[in-house]
Amino acid sequence: MADPMRVRATENGGVVDVKILMKHDMETGQRKDAAGKTIPAWHIQTVIATYKGREVFNAQFGPAVSKDPFLNFKFKGGAKGDKVTVTWVDNRGDKRTDEATIA
Amino acid sequence: MNQKRREVLRVSAVLSLMAATGLISEAQAAEWNKTAFDGKSVADVIKALGGSGTEKSGAITFNAPDIAENGAVVPVAVTSTLPDTEQIAILVEKNPNTLAADFTIPAGTEPFVSTRVKMGQTSVVHAAVKAGGKWYVASKEIKVTLGGCGG
Amino acid sequence: MRRAFIRATAALAAIGLSARAAAQQAPAPAGTGAKAGKGGRVKVVYQLSEGIDQAVRAMANLRNHLNAAPDTKIVVVAFGYGVDFLVEGAKDSRGNTFEAAVGALGSSGVEFRVCRNTLTARRISEQSLLMDAKIVQAGVVEIARLQFDEGYAYLKP
Numbered sequence: 001m002a003d004p005m006r007v008r009a010t011e012n013g014g015v016v017d018v019k020i021l022m023k024h025d026m027e028t029g030q031r032k033d034a035a036g037k038t039i040p041a042w043h044i045q046t047v048i049a050t051y052k053g054r055e056v057f058n059a060q061f062g063p064a065v066s067k068d069p070f071l072n073f074k075f076k077g078g079a080k081g082d083k084v085t086v087t088w089v090d091n092r093g094d095k096r097t098d099e100a101t102i103a
Numbered sequence: 104m105n106q107k108r109r110e111v112l113r114v115s116a117v118l119s120l121m122a123a124t125g126l127i128s129e130a131q132a133a134e135w136n137k138t139a140f141d142g143k144s145v146a147d148v149i150k151a152l153g154g155s156g157t158e159k160s161g162a163i164t165f166n167a168p169d170i171a172e173n174g175a176v177v178p179v180a181v182t183s184t185l186p187d188t189e190q191i192a193i194l195v196e197k198n199p200n201t202l203a204a205d206f207t208i209p210a211g212t213e214p215f216v217s218t219r220v221k222m223g224q225t226s227v228v229h230a231a232v233k234a235g236g237k238w239y240v241a242s243k244e245i246k247v248t249l250g251g252c253g254g
Numbered sequence: 255m256r257r258a259f260i261r262a263t264a265a266l267a268a269i270g271l272s273a274r275a276a277a278q279q280a281p282a283p284a285g286t287g288a289k290a291g292k293g294g295r296v297k298v299v300y301q302l303s304e305g306i307d308q309a310v311r312a313m314a315n316l317r318n319h320l321n322a323a324p325d326t327k328i329v330v331v332a333f334g335y336g337v338d339f340l341v342e343g344a345k346d347s348r349g350n351t352f353e354a355a356v357g358a359l360g361s362s363g364v365e366f367r368v369c370r371n372t373l374t375a376r377r378i379s380e381q382s383l384l385m386d387a388k389i390v391q392a393g394v395v396e397i398a399r400l401q402f403d404e405g406y407a408y409l410k411p
Contacts, residue, residue: 010381015213021385028221030199045135058207062140064195064221065204066176067361070385072217073206091135103381168354173317176358178351219357 002090007100009084016078016102018049018057020071020086028063044069047088051078078102139202145194145229148202152192154238157231160185163241165230171222174247180217181241185234188214192233197226222247297327297406299397302336309339310346312411313355320362329400333369333393340368340387341378353384360386369393 003023010017022044029041047059047069056075078084080102087097139151149157166180181191191214193203203220214232222228222245229242298319302312312330319326338344339352346352356366366387373380373389380389390396400406 006385008381008385019385026221028199054211055209056212058209059216059218060135060140060205060207062200062202062204064198064200064202066219066221066357070178070217070219070357072180074213074215075209076211076213168350171354173354173358176354176361178353178357219354 002094002096005086005088005096005098007084007086007098009078009100009102011078011080011102014078015074015076016051016084017074018072018084018086018100020047020049020069022047022069022071022088022096024067024069024088024090026061026063026065026067026069042090042092044088044090047071047086049073049084049086051075051084052082056084136205139205140200142201143199144201145196145231148192148194149231149238151202152190152205152231152233152238154231154233157229157238157240160232160239160241163230163232163239165228165241165243166217167228167243167245169243170246170248173249174222174224175249176219177222177245177247178217178219179228179230181215181230181232183214183232183234183239185214185232185239187235188232190233191216192231193218193220194229194231195220195222195226196229198223295325295327296323297400297404298329298409299400299406300328300330301393301397301408301410302330302332302339303334303393305335306338306344306346308336308411309352313352313359315411316359316364317355320359320364327363329365329367329406331367331369331390331393331397331400332387333372336393337368337372337376337378337383340366340383342382342384356384356386367393367396369396 005020005022008019024044025042026044027039027042031039033039041063043063044061047061048055049057057073059071061069082102083099084102085097085099087095089095136151139148142148142151162184164182167177171177179193183191189208190206191208192205194201195203204218206216208214225246227242227244229240231238231240300312302309316328319328332340340356344352360366367390368383368387369392370389371392401408
């Protein structure tokens with residue numbers, strides 16, 4: 001399985017602020033290696049965050065999202081102690097799911 | 104079966120499995136919008152996202168540096184006060200492919216997103232927002248001193 | 255004949271002495287294991303403990319360092335006032351935030367480790383730090399450990 005992402009979720013006044021730092025090379029498919037061969041595109045395509053089974057954020061990434069993607073969004077109605085689950089899928093079908101407890 | 108087809112089938116299989124196990128709903132397991140991500144201009148992208156054009160809006164706050172030291176990591180943040188904001192997209196005009204990322208804002212989620220994108224060169228960057236079925240945009244030029252797309 | 259014997263014995267004794275001396279030098283302290291020039295990756299720990307201005311200079315130092323020697327493994331340890339630049343929203347004297355610089359260095363492999371003792375003493379919440387930062391219990395202990403146990407070179411910009 002891919003490297004874990006770091007997820008942080010903090011609740012303030014009923015709004016949960018979620019910050020995610022994923023680990024992924026996000027190759028654009030434009031770079032060439034030392035031998036001159038093009039390194040194929042390899043990047044996260046979809047990121048979905050859920051809270052109690054309900055989708056709270058949905059992101060589609062192209063290869064122009066920076067390496068080790070960072071994502072920050074906020075949703076209403078979350079409570080401290082509950083979990084936020086984040087899943088990403090890349091263009092090779094690899095995936096990663098991590099969760100954070102809302103602080 | 105060629106490699107690309109194999110990859111597409113594999114991704115579909117993974118998404119179907121995720122939907123089947125309840126990790127994400129069927130609706131969420133929607134295909135990645137390849138047409139939009141292949142778009143080479145703002146017009147192409149907006150069309151692929153189902154829009155017919157964009158209208159400038161002062162209700163979109165676009166936070167990004169004026170100068171990016173390193174084009175590989177440019178932080179951008181978008182906040183929209185347009186009612187019924189349902190989607191936010193980041194478009195980098197001069198990148199090989201214009202659309203960098205596309206975000207769906209479900210009900211109950213704030214119309215805000217912050218992320219980091221690659222810019223190949225100095226370019227106008229657009230924060231496009233779909234609200235009430237229509238696309239609006241706020242733009243700003245970001246100067247890049249060191250391009251970040253590779254190649 | 256006797257003279258040859260004495261000479262031979264002396265030679266053997268000399269060899270014995272030098273062997274013993276070599277044996278005494280051999281068990282070198284673990285920390286000096288990975289010496290530069292003997293192959294293996296160069297590792298450097300940067301100490302940041304002075305404040306925003308030092309951090310601004312360090313961002314440039316780090317960029318230059320990696321441009322000149324891309325294979326270098328760099329760990330930044332921040333404690334005391336050196337933690338300030340890693341707090342979300344921190345700005346330099348020109349009003350620029352550090353998010354872009356830290357994010358770029360982070361995705362190039364630089365690690366940012368922050369001292370928990372400093373956070374406690376200065377009442378800075380862990381949640382207010384940039385996502386790129388990790389926490390270590392004590393900054394000074396981490397700096398000593400990296401040098402002694404892992405062969406890191408020490409640098410204070």
